[in-house]
Amino acid sequence: MTATDGTRPTGIFPAHMIRELFASGAAESARPLDADQIQPASLDLRLGDVAYRVRASFLTGPELTVEEKLQDLRLHTIPLTGGAVLETGCVYIVPLMERLALPGDIAAAANPKSSTGRLDVFTRVIADRGRAFDTVPAGYSGPLYAEISPRTFPVLVRAGSRLSQIRFRRGSARITEGDLAALHRAMPLIDGAGHDFSGGVPVSIDLEGRPHDGLVGFRAKRHTAVIDVDAKNACDVLDFWEPMTTRGSRSLVLDPNEFYILVSREAVCVPPETAAEMVPFDPLVGEFRVHYAGFFDPGFGYDGAGGAGARAVLEVRSHEVPFIVDHGQTVGRLVYEHLAEKPEALYGEGGTSSYQGQALKLSKHFRALD
Numbered sequence: 001m002t003a004t005d006g007t008r009p010t011g012i013f014p015a016h017m018i019r020e021l022f023a024s025g026a027a028e029s030a031r032p033l034d035a036d037q038i039q040p041a042s043l044d045l046r047l048g049d050v051a052y053r054v055r056a057s058f059l060t061g062p063e064l065t066v067e068e069k070l071q072d073l074r075l076h077t078i079p080l081t082g083g084a085v086l087e088t089g090c091v092y093i094v095p096l097m098e099r100l101a102l103p104g105d106i107a108a109a110a111n112p113k114s115s116t117g118r119l120d121v122f123t124r125v126i127a128d129r130g131r132a133f134d135t136v137p138a139g140y141s142g143p144l145y146a147e148i149s150p151r152t153f154p155v156l157v158r159a160g161s162r163l164s165q166i167r168f169r170r171g172s173a174r175i176t177e178g179d180l181a182a183l184h185r186a187m188p189l190i191d192g193a194g195h196d197f198s199g200g201v202p203v204s205i206d207l208e209g210r211p212h213d214g215l216v217g218f219r220a221k222r223h224t225a226v227i228d229v230d231a232k233n234a235c236d237v238l239d240f241w242e243p244m245t246t247r248g249s250r251s252l253v254l255d256p257n258e259f260y261i262l263v264s265r266e267a268v269c270v271p272p273e274t275a276a277e278m279v280p281f282d283p284l285v286g287e288f289r290v291h292y293a294g295f296f297d298p299g300f301g302y303d304g305a306g307g308a309g310a311r312a313v314l315e316v317r318s319h320e321v322p323f324i325v326d327h328g329q330t331v332g333r334l335v336y337e338h339l340a341e342k343p344e345a346l347y348g349e350g351g352t353s354s355y356q357g358q359a360l361k362l363s364k365h366f367r368a369l370d
C-alpha cells in the first residue's frame with residue numbers, strides 16, 4: 001500500500017474504492033447497480049440488451065473501436081431482454097452495461113467469474129483500441145464488451161446476466177517472492193512445506209479423491225440441455241457431468257478437448273488485505289492447462305471468514321494429445337497482490353458466497369450430488 005505520490009495508495013481496489021469510482025464518474029452503468037454486484041475486490045459486469053453473433057473472435061488493434069469492427073463481422077443481432085440461448089462453438093459480442101472513464105493512474109483487468117469458468121463458457125472482455133483481451137489500460141475511457149463462446153454447454157443468458165468480473169488497480173500491486181514467503185510465515189497461504197514461491201504460490205492437482213467414495217472430479221457430457229446462467233441449484237449434476245474416480249491409481253488420462261473439473265490438493269488462503277489470481281503454471285506446457293483459473297477474493301479460504309480448508313477448483317483441458325496427470329502435479333500458480341486499502345468485507349462474510357470453504361465443487365447451477 002505504498003503511495004506513489006504520498007496521498008494515493010497503490011494496489012487493487014477493495015469494494016468501497018470501487019463505489020467511489022462510480023461516485024466520481026470514473027465508472028458508470030446504464031442501470032443502477034445490483035445490490036451484490038460489487039464484490040470484495042472486483043465488480044461484476046452485466047450483459048446489455050443485445051448480443052451480436054460474429055464470424056470469429058477479434059481484437060480491435062490501436063486504431064479501431066469494437067463498434068467499427070462489428071460493422072464487418074456482425075452476422076446477426078439477438079435481443080437479450082427476454083433471454084436468449086448462446087450456442088456452443090459460436091462467438092458472440094455483447095455490449096456491457098458498465099463503461100469506464102478511468103483516471104490516468106488507474107488500470108483494470110477482467111476475468112470470467114468462477115461460475116462462468118466452471119461451465120466452460122469462454123468469456124473475455126474487450127475494450128476499444130485494445131491490444132489484449134481482459135486488459136483495460138490506465139486512463140481508458142469508453143465502453144466494454146464481452147466476447148462469449150460457450151465451449152461445452154449451451155447457456156441461457158439475459159440482459160443483466162453477470163459472466164465477467166473486473167478489478168481496478170493503481171500502480172504495481174504484485175507481492176514479490178520474498179514478501180510472499182514472509183506473508184506465508186505469518187498466515188499460511190497454502191498447505192505443505194518446501195514451496196518454491198518464484199512466479200507465485202504453486203497449486204497442484206488432487207487425484208487421491210474423497211475418502212468416502214474416491215471421487216476426484218467430473219468430465220463434462222456433450223449434447224446436453226441448456227443451462228440458465230442466472231439459476232442457482234437448478235440442474236441435476238448427472239445430466240451434465242460424469243463423475244470420475246481413479247480407483248487407487250492416483251493418475252488420470254485427460255482426453256483431448258474434453259473439459260474436466262478437478263480440485264487442488266492443497267487448501268489455499270487469500271489473507272484479508274490481499275487478492276490473488278490463479279494463472280497457468282507454465283504457458284509453455286501447452287498439452288494441458290488450467291483453462292480459466294481466475295480471481296480469488298480477499299478472505300477466500302481464510303479462517304476468520306469461515307473459509308478454512310478451502311480448495312481451488314481447477315478447470316482443466318488437454319489439447320491435441322491424451323495427457324496423463326498425476327496426483328500432486330503442479331497446474332497453476334496463485335499470484336498475490338496487495339489491496340490499496342483495508343477491505344470492508346471479505347469473501348464469504350454474510351454467508352452469500354457460493355464457494356467459501358469449498359472442496360471439489362461444480363458451479364452454483366448444480367444441486368449438490370450427495
Ligand SMILES: Nc1ccn([C@H]2C[C@H](O)[C@@H](COP(=O)(O)OP(=O)(O)OP(=O)(O)O)O2)c(=O)n1
Binds near residue numbers: 293312
Ligand atoms: N479457479 C477458481 C477460481 C476461483 N475460485 C474461488 C475463489 C473466488 O474467491 C471464489 C468466487 O469466485 P467468483 O467471485 O469469480 O465466483 P462467483 O461470482 O461465480 O461466485 P459467488 O457467487 O460466490 O460470488 O471462487 C476457485 O476456487 N477456483
